[in-house]
Structure formats: C-alpha cells, structure tokens
Amino acid sequence: xxxxxxxxxxxxxxxxxxxxxxxxxxxxxxxxxxxxxxxxxxxxxxxxxxxxxxxxxxxxxxxxxxxxxxxxxxxxxxxxxxxxxxxxxxxxxxxxxxxxxxxxxxxxxxxxxxxxxxxxxxxxxxxxxxxxxxxxxxxxxxxxxxxxxxxxxxxxxxxxxxxxxxxxxxxxxxxxxxxxxxxxxxxxxxxxxxxxxxxxxxxxxxxxxxxxxxxxxxxxxxxxxxxxxx
Numbered sequence: 081x082x083x084x085x086x087x088x089x090x091x092x093x094x095x096x097x098x099x100x101x102x103x104x105x106x107x108x109x110x111x112x113x114x115x116x117x118x119x120x121x122x123x124x125x126x127x128x129x130x131x132x133x134x135x136x137x138x139x140x141x142x143x144x145x146x147x148x149x150x151x152x153x154x155x156x157x158x159x160x161x162x163x164x165x166x167x168x169x170x171x172x173x174x175x176x177x178x179x180x181x182x183x184x185x186x187x188x189x190x191x192x193x194x195x196x197x198x199x200x201x202x203x204x205x206x207x208x209x210x211x212x213x214x215x216x217x218x219x220x221x222x223x224x225x226x227x228x229x230x231x232x233x234x235x236x237x238x239x240x241x242x243x244x245x246x247x248x249x250x251x252x253x254x255x256x257x258x259x260x261x262x263x264x265x266x267x268x269x270x271x272x273x274x275x276x277x278x279x280x281x282x283x284x285x286x287x288x289x290x291x292x293x294x295x296x297x298x299x300x301x302x303x304x305x306x307x308x309x310x
Contacts, residue, residue: 089247089279090116090139095148097134097302108134109145110302116248116281121274123290124283126299132283135299136250139281141169152247170198174241176266178253180233182225182240188212188232189221192239199244211239215269231262238266242273249273251282255289267292 095112098105108131116122124132137143139150141157150158152172157165174195175181182191189208196204212221215235225233234254241249251270255263267289274280274294284290296308 089118089120089152090114091149091151092139093149095135095138095145095150097131097138097143097145108302109138112148112302112304114139114297114304114307116279118247118277118279119274120295121271121280121293122282122295122297123293124281124297124299125285125290126305128285130299131302132299133252134302136175136252136281136283140173140175140250141165142175167198170195171244172247174244174246174249176234176237176241176249176251176254176270178256180225180237182233182236184225187222187224188217188228188236191225191236192243194240195243202244204243207243207245208239211242215239216265230257231259231265234258234262234266238269242269246278248279248281251280253284254282255284255286263289 092112092114095109096107097109098107112135124135126132134143138145144158150156155168157168160168183194186194189212192208192211193204212218215238217232217235217239220228220232228236234257238254249270254266258266263286270280270282271292282289282293290296294310297304298306
C-alpha cells in the first residue's frame with residue numbers, strides 16, 4: 081500500500097436506512113455522519129440490532145441508503161450503474177464476514193483469487209501465494225472450506241479481502257467464531273494493513289478487538305453516540 085496521506089478516503093453525510101416492518105418501518109441508520117482517512121482503523125461497538133452490520137453494508141456500497149450521501153474521494157458509488165458499482169467495489173473495497181462467506185466448491189487458493197477475476201492487470205497468482213504463506217495457509221491451499229477449521233476459514237476470507245489491496249476493508253465480527261490465538265492473528269493482519277496506509281472499519285462485540293483500533297465508534301438505535309480518536 082502507498083496511501084500514506086491523511087486525505088479523506090470516505091465521507092458519509094446524513095446516511096439513513098429503513099426496513100419495512102409489520103407496523104410500518106424500522107429506522108436502522110439515523111443520520112449517520114462520518115469521515116474516514118487513510119490509516120484509520122475504526123472499531124464499532126454497540127448492542128445487537130443497533131445497526132453496526134447495516135452501516136458496514138451501506139458504507140461498503142452493498143445496500144443503498146434511503147437518504148444521504150456516500151463518497152469515496154468524490155466518487156458516489158450509489159450514483160453508478162450496478163455494473164460500474166460492482167467494478168468499483170471489486171477494486172476499492174474488501175469485506176470480511178463472521179460467517180466467512182467462502183464458496184464451498186472452491187479451494188482455499190481459488191477462494192482467495194475470486195476478487196482478481198475482474199482485475200486482470202496484475203499477477204494475482206503471486207499475490208495469492210504471498211498471502212497464503214503470510215497467513216499460514218500453505219498446507220491448506222488445495223483444501224475446500226468444509227475441510228478447514230474456523231480459524232483457517234477466516235484467514236482464507238481475510239486473504240481474499242486483501243488480494244487486490246483495496247483502499248478500505250470492512251470487517252463484520254471477524255473474530256466472533258475464533259479462538260483467542262486465531263482472533264489475534266486476524267486482528268494483527270488488519271492492524272498491519274491499516275498501518276500500511278489503508279483504512280479498516282470493524283464491527284465487534286469483543287472488547288479486546290474493540291481496543292485494537294485507533295478510532296472507536298459507539299452505536300445505539302442506528303445512531304453514532306460517540307467517536308473517540310486516540
């Protein structure tokens with residue numbers, strides 16, 4: 081990564097998201113205002129159902145908000161066509177989910193290479209091999225997800241997110257299904273990636289994981305209660 085400046089990576093202004101319910105609508109995100117810069121590692125805490133996961137999905141250009149503006153250095157992904165928005169995500173955004181979201185019929189190596197399918201300008205095989213080695217997956221590269229432990233699945237998912245060296249990574253409870261050692265390994269890699277100049281935003285219920293970031297965001301009822309910078 082070479083994004084070492086402090087310019088804004090992401091700006092959210094007045095982001096609101098609602099879902100229909102039997103009695104009308106539920107407001108999941110309520111006027112979210114946020115700016116993220118290169119090198120930020122933002123951790124999000126809050127009770128279940130407070131909007132953490134929805135916030136990551138909206139900021140990650142996967143769920144369009146009902147209102148508000150989202151920009152990545154002046155680019156508004158929700159103003160792009162569906163095809164162009166998918167291309168934008170594939171080159172700029174990485175995701176790590178608690179339940180891994182690995183393709184069951186692909187090997188570890190093939191899962192990691194998935195984001196490179198639409199990015200043909202680089203030797204992703206070399207990058208994939210580097211990630212497999214650094215994440216301790218060398219003896220699992222030809223294995224399928226059902227042959228992996230939870231820690232190996234999450235490390236595979238992390239490698240997949242890191243493959244194209246995106247400007248920002250969103251991680252939703254990435255240590256939730258892991259033991260302490262594997263959780264630390266994942267957090268160390270996310271911290272190192274932020275230190276290299278990228279941006280990381282992670283939702284977590286784990287107090288130790290929450291303390292990992294250099295910015296801490298507390299949410300409740302779809303709103304940001306507090307943003308603490310170290």
